[in-house]
Amino acid sequence: GEDVEQSLFLSVREGDSSVINCTYTDSSSTYLYWYKQEPGAGLQLLTYIFSNMDMKQDQRLTVLLNKKDKHLSLRIADTQTGDSAIYFCAESTGGGNKLTFGTGTQLKVEL
Amino acid sequence: GAVVSQHPSWVICKSGTSVKIECRSLDFQATTMFWYRQFPKQSLMLMATSNEGSKATYEQGVEKDKFLINHASLTLSTLTVTSAHPEDSSFYICSARERLTRTGNQPQHFGDGTRLSIL
Numbered sequence: 647g648e649d650v651e652q653s654l655f656l657s658v659r660e661g662d663s664s665v666i667n668c669t670y671t672d673s674s675s676t677y678l679y680w681y682k683q684e685p686g687a688g689l690q691l692l693t694y695i696f697s698n699m700d701m702k703q704d705q706r707l708t709v710l711l712n713k714k715d716k717h718l719s720l721r722i723a724d725t726q727t728g729d730s731a732i733y734f735c736a737e738s739t740g741g742g743n744k745l746t747f748g749t750g751t752q753l754k755v756e757l
Numbered sequence: 758g759a760v761v762s763q764h765p766s767w768v769i770c771k772s773g774t775s776v777k778i779e780c781r782s783l784d785f786q787a788t789t790m791f792w793y794r795q796f797p798k799q800s801l802m803l804m805a806t807s808n809e810g811s812k813a814t815y816e817q818g819v820e821k822d823k824f825l826i827n828h829a830s831l832t833l834s835t836l837t838v839t840s841a842h843p844e845d846s847s848f849y850i851c852s853a854r855e856r857l858t859r860t861g862n863q864p865q866h867f868g869d870g871t872r873l874s875i876l
Contacts, residue, residue, distance in 0.1 A: 677862050688763065688850050688867040689801075696862070734800065738862075743789075745865060747800045 650737060650748035657754045664722040666751045668735035671716060675737040678711065679745065680720045683732045692720070692733075722753075730755045760784055761853050763868025771876055772843060778836045778871045780851030787853035790834035791865060792826060795848040807834055841875045848872050 650670045658664045670678070676697050681689040695702045695709045695718075702709045708721040718735055735748040760783040768776055780790055789808050793801040805821075807813040807828035815821045823845075825837040834853075838845055852865035 679864065681867070686870070686872070688761075688869040689852075691864050691866065694862070694864060744803060744806065745791075749800050 650735060650746055652733075652735060652748040652751045654749065655752050655754070657756060658725050660725060660727060660755055660757050662725055664725045664729070664753055664755075666720045666722075666733050666735075666753065668718040668720075668748050669716055670718065670735070670737045670746075670748075672737055672739050672746070673713075673716065675739060677738045678709075678718050679736040679738075680707075680709065681734045681736060681747075683734065683750070685731075689734065725753075725755050727755045727757070729753060759864075759866040761787075761851065761866045761868040763851050763871055765871060766869060767872045767874075769874045769876065770841065773840055774875075776838045776841055776873060778838075778849055778851070778873075780834045780836070780853065780868050782832045782853040782866070785853075785855050786831040787834070788831065788856045789854045790828055791852045791854070792824070792834075792836050793850045793852070795850060795870070797848075801850060804836075838873065841873070843875045846873055846875045 652668050679694040680692045682692050683689050693704050706723045710719045732750045732752050734750050736745040739746050762781045764779045792804045795801050803816050804819045805813045805815045807826050809828050809831050813826040828834040848870050850870040852867045854865045855863045
């Protein structure tokens with residue numbers, strides 16, 4: 647099956663690090679993505695990682711991939727109020743043609 | 758770069774009306790476009806995949822006669838919800854992707870979504 651699971655909600659204080667976790671099931675996924683969705687808006691691509699990589703860093707964002715456990719995480723350093731949104735992980739399936747999205751994690755950043 | 762424009766952003770109409778939603782890639786050629794539906798506080802559900810110049814491929818359970826998709830050019834795809842009813846009320850989001858490279862990675866770029874409310 648193609649189930650992608652995330653925790654529903656995460657609350658952090660401004661300035662702290664946030665870690666959003668994701669587990670997926672399709673071992674043939676070649677790319678895994680993180681998207682951000684603000685209220686009433688579409689999805690913004692944050693970053694992605696190729697399946698043969700363990701880690702990717704992009705400014706405040708760090709993606710860790712444990713392919714053995716099919717576990718993906720997104721770490722946001724120095725979390726700001728503007729980071730409050732829903733974060734979706736997604737895996738490429740169907741030979742790279744489709745995306746299967748996770749359930750989404752709502753991140754709330756408190757002052 | 759990679760901007761996708763979706764129009765309209767919000768539409769309210771009476772039951773029985775047909776509604777057309779446009780999705781445009783502004784600065785790249787989108788050989789493939791995707792249409793998703795999102796219910797409140799839920800994830801995105803893929804409705805259909807359309808490749809330029811060919812018929813759309815619908816996901817299981819999605820009525821192709823209800824949700825008409827046209828991808829007539831490399832920069833435009835439209836979704837028409839025919840004879841819309843209150844249960845069709847939802848947030849519809851399109852995405853666009855350039856031609857897949859040999860490595861297979863071309864991220865999908867998303868529009869801002871269309872909130873459809875049927876009275």
